[in-house]
């Protein structure tokens with residue numbers, strides 16, 4: 001709750017959060033929001049300009065661009081979010097185990113991570129897609145496989161740092177078990193690192209999946225996807241550049257919103273921003289006391 | 299009550315495949331009786347904190363054993379409620395997400411998971427360490443060094459333990475605050491009849507509060523003395539330490 005309030009104070013973050021909330025709801029309830037069937041071909045309306053019925057106009061097959069954008073949220077944002085959650089969870093689990101228990105487990109897990117990280121991410125993804133075939137689910141699987149090691153590394157470092165702190169040492173001395181310590185002490189303080197890392201790679205994953213679809217390796221036609229829509233518009237880039245505008249701008253806006261949000265998340269999760277209720281109460285009472293004094297003087 | 303016998307500890311130096319190791323504790327044996335305050339004095343790097351961690355069961359000795367009332371301290375059920383600690387670095391001694399109340403209640407909750415504690419307990423503890431009840435809802439970053447260390451002391455005594463390990467508990471406080479906290483510790487010891495293991499490099503503070511001292515050097519016990527006999531220490535090293543405070 002404190003976190004939401006902190007984010008709300010930051011205007012840019014509040015706008016970003018609202019945009020993302022709208023995008024996510026629109027994606028989940030796409031059939032309710034989309035004015036038309038995204039795959040309904042209507043050759044009479046090829047390249048039609050925007051009208052009241054088709055707010056963003058129609059594409060090369062006369063399909064409603066707005067509806068395709070809304071349905072495109074599902075693979076472009078929602079599925080990316082799911083893949084992100086998967087790799088963050090895997091990476092966090094590995095990072096926690098390695099950072100908290102140290103020793104041989106840590107050494108073994110980190111060598112596996114080193115192997116995973118020694119390949120550039122794009123090359124790994126391309127290789128996996130090459131082996132398993134094109135398609136959204138293969139790209140998502142490739143994302144999980146290539147990203148977890150990176151998360152594990154970062155989270156391990158963060159856990160390592162907090163596991164050495166004196167409040168953890170005290171909890172151990174007082175007879176707390178590992179489970180208690182991880183749940184009460186390590187998770188809350190590492191949560192901000194996890195959130196920041198996850199949100200910053202969310203943006204790049206959206207770009208990547210659009211990139212792969214643009215190359216024809218990801219989502220297959222006729223499913224609507226933002227990168228695919230850009231690819232389809234590419235053929236008429238010079239005669240009708242405005243077709244690139246809708247998917248291009250959507251990607252830019254969503255990715256920027258995520259990046260702004262991830263920036264302010266870091267600040268919002270800082271425990272130093274928490275202030276005790278009693279102190280706040282004291283301050284207000286002090287203020288009112290001053291006002292009273294002022295009144296007496298006046 | 300607390301006995302250490304022939305404790306050895308070494309840390310591996312260098313990387314994963316390095317065989318080289320640094321011996322930090324060598325054949326340490328001592329005993330701390332009920333209600334006794336035992337000072338452990340030595341230069342920094344002599345292995346005092348390592349010994350403290352072993353006593354608290356956070357790490358295990360390579361060989362030898364540390365027992366609390368006959369049971370090994372590695373077993374956390376033995377430590378729960380009976381052993382406690384106050385550390386040097388008050389800035390990182392309290393979880394930044396905890397309020398003072400949550401921090402103080404933590405060991406109590408660990409000790410008896412199901413029972414509801416009475417809310418006045420925190421007020422009583424805060425009062426005992428000289429803070430007023432309005433501190434309950436504050437976060438650690440809102441506290442000064444002395445206040446934070448008082449909260450740590452309140453947390454340490456909340457389960458009314460039989461023994462507290464104080465690792466440089468007053469060393470990072472300012473002069474006058476140091477004295478206040480030392481007085482507080484002395485008072486609390488009388489109220490609760492606790493033993494202290496008072497680890498410090500400051501022989502003056504140790505002489506003020508302790509009943510007996512262990513002079514520690516390069517991971518070994520150089521000498522054990524009662525505080526009354528502090529004047530007639532045998533070893534040259536201990537003499538040198540004493541010389542420094544007399545002059």
Ligand SMILES: Nc1ncnc2c1ncn2[C@@H]1O[C@H](COP(=O)(O)OP(=O)(O)O)[C@@H](O)[C@H]1O
Pocket residue numbers: 309310322340341342343344345346347348349
């Ligand atoms: N976890 C550790 N790993 C490796 N070496 C350590 C570790 N803890 C302490 N040491 C080494 O043990 C020696 C004693 O440290 P410490 O017990 O902190 O001394 P003191 O508290 O007396 O200043 C130091 O040389 C330090 O480098």
Ligand SMILES: [Mg+2]
Pocket residue numbers: 346347466
């Ligand atoms: Mg030390």
